Every structure is written in structure tokens, then in C-alpha cells.
Amino acid sequence: xxxxxxxxxxxxxxxxxxxxxxxxxxxxxxxxxxxxxxxxxxxxxxxxxxxxxxxxxxxxxxxxxxxxxxxxxxxxxxxxxxxxxxxxxxxxxxxxxxxxxxxxxxxxxxxxxxxxxxxxxxxxxxxxxxxxxxxxxxxxxxxxxxxxxxxxxxxxxxxxxxxxxxxxxxxxxxxxxxxxxxxxxxxxxxxxxxxxxxxxxxxxxxxxxxxxxxxxxxxx
Numbered sequence: 001x002x003x004x005x006x007x008x009x010x011x012x013x014x015x016x017x018x019x020x021x022x023x024x025x026x027x028x029x030x031x032x033x034x035x036x037x038x039x040x041x042x043x044x045x046x047x048x049x050x051x052x053x054x055x056x057x058x059x060x061x062x063x064x065x066x067x068x069x070x071x072x073x074x075x076x077x078x079x080x081x082x083x084x085x086x087x088x089x090x091x092x093x094x095x096x097x098x099x100x101x102x103x104x105x106x107x108x109x110x111x112x113x114x115x116x117x118x119x120x121x122x123x124x125x126x127x128x129x130x131x132x133x134x135x136x137x138x139x140x141x142x143x144x145x146x147x148x149x150x151x152x153x154x155x156x157x158x159x160x161x162x163x164x165x166x167x168x169x170x171x172x173x174x175x176x177x178x179x180x181x182x183x184x185x186x187x188x189x190x191x192x193x194x195x196x197x198x199x200x201x202x203x204x205x206x207x208x209x210x211x212x213x214x215x216x217x218x219x220x
Contacts, residue, residue, distance in 0.1 A: 019199065021205060029118070035197055044096075044097070055085060062081060113126060114127055124166045166192070173187050196210065
């Protein structure tokens with residue numbers, strides 16, 4: 001598939017706002033991002049943070065229980081509890097790395113994402129794992145072309161493409177973390193964390209768009 005040809009078709013059907021982002025006929029910004037699962041450690045780092053917080057919470061809980069139960073009297077007792085959790089943390093660390101490598105291999109070392117963004121939200125849609133970037137661009141081209149004449153294609157196209165979908169409403173976003181080197185913007189709500197990816201050529205547009213609308217969020 002000729003990506004240049006598909007891109008030109010897409011530009012004729014929508015308004016290009018940056019190298020890879022288009023404002024589609026329904027007023028939604030859309031772009032496809034190909035995430036290199038080995039070179040970009042963002043997903044793995046997120047997994048480690050979640051595991052770290054979980055282990056920290058369980059360790060603190062056990063520490064409090066042991067303290068009030070009279071089982072924590074000396075530094076040796078503290079070291080005994082800490083050593084157990086360090087061993088468990090090491091085991092889970094190794095398992096998480098192995099699991100991530102297996103998952104990355106199943107996805108062909110690439111993670112395809114379609115993003116949809118409006119004034120109210122940004123949506124992260126996992127594309128089918130067999131898609132390559134050229135195929136994803138081709139799908140988006142066909143979708144936008146149909147959308148120009150058939151509005152119902154919005155729901156149909158999204159359902160066809162979606163595997164795992166995460167939507168962040170800007171009004172509910174509490175924290176925005178910008179990680180330009182990783183091409184990632186973390187858009188976090190109270191109980192839901194989302195990640196938005198953009199190429200260097202598109203990053204400034206996406207960053208400004210999100211920050212302008214997440215008026216209540218703390219920016220890191």
C-alpha cells in the first residue's frame with residue numbers, strides 16, 4: 001500500500017492540521033500512531049509504577065498490622081518483612097519483563113493506536129494487532145471518505161477498529177504529564193489513566209490542544 005497516496009487522499013477529505021493529524025468532516029481530529037514496544041519503554045514504566053504502588057501499599061499495611069500486633073520489635077523483624085517483599089518484588093519484576101516481551105512479540109513489536117480528539121475528550125483506540133501503519137492509514141482514509149457522506153459511519157468505523165478503548169474527558173482530567181522524548185502525554189483522571197502518543201511533527205499541536213482544555217489539571 002502506498003502511504004503517500006493514502007495520505008493525499010485523506011488530505012483531500014479532511015483538513016490537515018499537522019503532518020499526521022487531520023480535522024475530519026465530523027469535526028473530530030484523528031491520527032494513527034505506531035508505538036515501538038521495544039524502543040519506547042513508556043508502557044513498561046507504567047506497569048512498574050502500578051506494581052510499585054501496589055507493593056508499597058501492601059507493605060505499609062503489613063507493617064502497621066505487625067506493629068500493632070506486637071510482631072515488630074527489633075530492626076531484624078523489620079528487615080524480615082522488608083526482605084520478603086523485596087524478593088516478591090524481584091520475582092514480579094522479572095515476570096513483568098518476560099510478559100511484556102511475549103506481548104510485544106505477539107503484536108509484532110508494534111502497537112497501533114488510533115486517536116480521536118475533540119474539545120471535550122481524547123480517545124485512545126487500539127487497532128487490530130495485525131495492522132501495519134500503512135494499513136491503518138488506509139483504513140482511516142476509507143473511514144473518513146465514507147464519513148463525509150454518511151455520518152453513521154462514525155459509530156460503525158469506531159466499532160470495527162476498536163479493541164481496547166480509553167476515553168479521557170478534559171473536564172475531569174486532574175494531572176497531565178508531558179514526556180516529549182517518549183512521544184507521550186499522560187492524561188490522568190481520578191480512577192483512569194490514559195496515554196496519548198504523537199510524532200515529533202505533531203507533538204506541539206497535541207500538547208497545546210490538551211493543555212488548553214484541561215484547565216483544572218496539574219501539569220508535570
